[in-house]
Amino acid sequence: MGQIYIAYRRDDAAAISGRVADRLRARFGAHAVLKDVEAGETQGGVAEAVRQCSAMVVIIGPRWLSGMLAAPLDQTHIEIESALRRGVPVIPTLVHGATLPDARLLPPALWPLVTRGSVILGPEPVFDRDTAYLGDMLQRFMPFGGYQPLTRTRRAPVLPGEVGAQAQRATLGWRALGVALTLATLIVSCGGGGVLLAQSRSTATAFSIPDRARLFDIANPPGTDDVWAVGGNASSCVLLHYAGGVWSRASCPFSAELDSVSFVNSGEGWAVGGLMDEHCRLLHYHGGSWSPVSCPVSRFSAEPTVRMDARGGGWITGGEATLRYVNDLWTVYSGPTPPLGLRMLAVSGQGDAWAAGDGSFHEAIDGVWTVVQTPHINSSAFFESMDFSREGDQGWAVGYIGLRQRAYIAAYRAGQWQPYAPAPSVGELNLVRIGLFGDVWASGGILNPATFATSGLLMRYDGQGWKTLGDPINGSIYGITDVPNGDAWAVGTNDDNAALLWYHNGFWRIYHT
Secondary structure, eight states, X not given: OOOEEEEOOXXXXXXXXXXXXHHHHHHHOTTXXXXXXXXXTSTTHHHHHHHHOSEEEEEEOTTHHHHHHHSTTSXXXXXXXXXXXXXXXXXXXXXTTOOOXXXXXXXXXXXXXXXXXXXXXXXXXXXXXXXXXXXXXXXXXXXXXXXXXXXXXXXXXXXXXXXXXXXXXXXXXXXXXXXXXXXXXXXXXXXXXXXXXXXXXXXXXXXXXXXXXXXXXXXXXXXXXXXXXXXXXXXEEEEEEEETTEEEEOOOSOSSOOOEEEEEETTEEEEEEOTTTSOOEEEEEETTEEEEEOOSSSOOSSOOEEEEOTTSOEEEEETTEEEEEETTEEEEOOSSOOOTTOOOOEEOTTSOEEEEOSSOEEEEETTEEEEXXXXXXXXXXXXXXXXXXXXXXXXXEEEXXXXXXXXXXXXXXXXXXXXXXXXXXXXXXXXXXXXXXXXXXXXXXXXXXXXXXXXXXXXXXXXXXXXXXXXXXXXXXXXXXXXXXXXXXXXXXXXXXXXXXXXXXTEEEEEEO
16 A cells, blocks of 8 residues: 655644645545654654655645755755655645745755646635545545556546546656546546547547647637637647537548637637648638638748637738738738747737737737837746737736746736736746636646656636646646636647646546547
């Protein structure tokens, strides 16, 4: 039987660590959870308990960082570093309103602890709910008594009476933990390509996605639950459709990937591709089906992005090429062009387009791009994503400052861009999306130098501040959209394969990878 070790600082969170231990013991058994006090009474003491633990929970309170800096090589430091070196799941658990410390203030050996997601334990009456969530994470990955680890299989176990699309497996992230929870979890894995399983009215529907394919964007017509996701690889196009609680794969006329998708309304939308082979591909959604359209340029020199507005206009940027959609026609934009290399594009509710890059913002008003003066924005910041509310009165832009080690966030209010402070200590952010109900989603994390992907960290702004929600995949998240029932969907890559994530009942979980 595996054991959970709880690491904490006595001058920071001694009392609440005891409460956490009590809740976990009630679930996993009295001998399955150890703290330094109990471990000191066992043969071999604390060092042996840490060496043999199957998972570690690190309790972080408001004084955790100051204590760590005052005694950088104390027992807590040694416990955490030992677990990280062994590669066991280490779960940072925030209490008493604490936030994750800035990685730059810690020894490099402890960076993996704070550069990924975390669990937040709130006060009563949500404490029991939050510790149950922590317990779900631990049970999901560890073979505690009576719990049998799930094995890879081509057939998905179907729970009796289960209705609605369910989550799939979760994986351990790069050197740390992955997060994937649902009270009724369906697990599907396969060799080669992935298998996506959806279930509606107790009927399962499965289809394959090519191996090494990725999902690059996801969108739905405003205010609907009709969701489309696009992706693929150099030799295949992936076009996924969610309707009536079921995901299916639609036919795509191209033999290479689609990179971006956007909608005007429920009857019209566009998808564009061209990153893999630098050849422009355009798809038009009209009357319930997709059809190819001739592209006015032959190639894109960078990843193309399409964004449509509710008035029927739109833009595509792709490195050296900028296209404008007006009067039902895509044309090459020949006016004053924003700087090359912009990797982001957003359209406000008023039909104005925005773009940003190396600390500068650009707005297209009545079809003409102009530079927007932003005296409050750090000129050394680099932005990678932006989005606007449907009304156009609120906007967010995210990126990084420095050598991709520190997030930088800007908010658009009352006609001005202002830096958001304090920015969360999570590394760079490469995606932001504003939801239907005022919530704002962001994703990013510390860059993995081996894959050049961020850690898949998910964050949410609830009107009060940014909260980390975990990092369920070992890769990057490229797109997020939400639907009227409060759920949300996200797409990205997980271990170089397509990943589809589902937000339901307050938690993100992997639906397909």
